[in-house]
Amino acid sequence: ELKVEQNPLFLSMQEGKNYTIYCNYSTTSDRLYWYRQDPGKSLESLFVLLSNGAVKQEGRLMASLDTKARLSTLHITAAVHDLSATYFCAVDIRGTYKYIFGTGTRLKVLA
């Protein structure tokens, strides 16, 4: 059974601090996606990681992918309150349109 697990599930951090969210998956997939969801809102695409070693950065967020370890990280640098949201990673099953979402990480940045 394909599993996509994130940790931590909940993260409360102070503004200005750094932290990393981890996404582990159990199938062979070399495409990984990160999404953000604000409370009561839809999902917004953040990053698409297409190959082993891929690294992408946007503002205070940086995502990386290690397909051999089946691990992706989302690193937060100098957190600000506006980053408070739930972050999901997702993988797709090769050759299909099936996307599996991770368990989600609820991030709360305290002012």
Add this chain to the structure above:
Amino acid sequence: DTEVTQTPKHLVMGMTNKKSLKCEQHMGHRAMYWYKQKAKKPPELMFVYSYEKLSINESVPSRFSPECPNSSLLNLHLHALQPEDSALYLCASSQGGTGQGVLSNQPQHFGDGTRLSIL
């Protein structure tokens, strides 16, 4: 503003009612999806249409009936729902494949969702 439009935004219905959720995109995407999301949980895939044909049905109960009238529209027909079906229903689209294979290196674009409550 989202490029995937879902209507209605909120829906309250009784267990004997019949209603439909609608989704529309004009990005030329050829794959469209229905997800169900419960509070504080990740989205769960329900159905996928590829080139207007049902590609994936994740063993969804028959009280949910999807329909893809054309490449821009996706409907979800609801009948005799149960209270546990109350959730946020999300529609998404992605570029899709070439017809000869799956091109899945594009993210999904999500609508704002329909919040469904079953009385």
